[in-house]
Amino acid sequence: MGEEALDAVERSMVRLRRGMSRQRLGKAAIRDHNLPVDVRVLHVVDVVDEGPDRPGEEMSVGLVATRLGVDASRGSRIVAEAVKAGYVRRVASQEDGRRIHLELTGAGRSVVEATRRTRQEHFAKAMGDWTDEERAEFARLLARFVHSYED
Amino acid sequence: MGEEALDAVERSMVRLRRGMSRQRLGKAAIRDHNLPVDVRVLHVVDVVDEGPDRPGEEMSVGLVATRLGVDASRGSRIVAEAVKAGYVRRVASQEDGRRIHLELTGAGRSVVEATRRTRQEHFAKAMGDWTDEERAEFARLLARFVHSYED
DNA sequence: TCATCTATTTGTCTGATGCAAATGGATGCT
DNA sequence: AGCATCCATTTGCATCAGACAAATAGATGA
Numbered sequence: 001m002g003e004e005a006l007d008a009v010e011r012s013m014v015r016l017r018r019g020m021s022r023q024r025l026g027k028a029a030i031r032d033h034n035l036p037v038d039v040r041v042l043h044v045v046d047v048v049d050e051g052p053d054r055p056g057e058e059m060s061v062g063l064v065a066t067r068l069g070v071d072a073s074r075g076s077r078i079v080a081e082a083v084k085a086g087y088v089r090r091v092a093s094q095e096d097g098r099r100i101h102l103e104l105t106g107a108g109r110s111v112v113e114a115t116r117r118t119r120q121e122h123f124a125k126a127m128g129d130w131t132d133e134e135r136a137e138f139a140r141l142l143a144r145f146v147h148s149y150e151d
Numbered sequence: 152m153g154e155e156a157l158d159a160v161e162r163s164m165v166r167l168r169r170g171m172s173r174q175r176l177g178k179a180a181i182r183d184h185n186l187p188v189d190v191r192v193l194h195v196v197d198v199v200d201e202g203p204d205r206p207g208e209e210m211s212v213g214l215v216a217t218r219l220g221v222d223a224s225r226g227s228r229i230v231a232e233a234v235k236a237g238y239v240r241r242v243a244s245q246e247d248g249r250r251i252h253l254e255l256t257g258a259g260r261s262v263v264e265a266t267r268r269t270r271q272e273h274f275a276k277a278m279g280d281w282t283d284e285e286r287a288e289f290a291r292l293l294a295r296f297v298h299s300y301e302d
Numbered sequence: 303t304c305a306t307c308t309a310t311t312t313g314t315c316t317g318a319t320g321c322a323a324a325t326g327g328a329t330g331c332t
Numbered sequence: 333a334g335c336a337t338c339c340a341t342t343t344g345c346a347t348c349a350g351a352c353a354a355a356t357a358g359a360t361g362a
Contacts, residue, residue, distance in 0.1 A: 009290045100309085119165070150166065
């Protein structure tokens, strides 16, 4: 049942993953493309923008680390970079002195919007000759897939 | 036009990418999960299994490097690992002494099949409650997406 | 107050990776 | 033929990401 589809999805996913990880830009590329900052910083900005898992919760260094799939210490350093770059601000929790809320700064918000727009253009090009129905269906199925996949 | 769909796709892709790169298994995980070899070796095996870009062409170290999105030197080293692990064999080209063909060994082929099966089960679980039509449609659109995306 | 727990930071070591130089065969020109 | 040049691959070297473990610091409960 759906053997072919499964096979096709698997092959596509392998290639997609490769295509994505190929985008890791080194320092040289960053200089050449005149990017504002390191890509890792952008990841942090994205994560902070996504907000906490549940309402009431606050963005923390630990949560960023979890989302990025890295060690807490690595998370700490990456967040420090983002802060130094001026895209993320640390706000001390009033309730728990160990905890630190992370917020986007104005600059951070612009970066989020800019990168999101860029990515969207990129994807829009990939789906250039699709019908609206196909785009909508793909968006729906992909979201569902990602949701299940994250377990 | 399709603004929402585009936004949804973009967000899903960001998360998917994170989920995928999170799977990078360290040495410890390999030991714990009792994996046969390093994950990088598996990537090489996958690439070699996919075969060359065009018929007539042969798998080379350089092509593997390109597919993996790494430097030629890195490619060379990773291929060397795969060879050492016994999954890939170097075959000297009879036409061009500089060139080396890469082939899967029997063990390499088994690894490809095993990992492919594992991944399929993984994805099958993620699409467990989908209809056959949805799976087929997703497979179709995803393949199309990946194809365009690889430019 | 002390013990313990948790979030974050810092110290340190390993390994991935890129860049540049070296190697070695192929090809073309004189 | 001899030589210059080119290209695929390999090797030397330096850098940076990232994990593990220890240190810090506030919170909480006995």
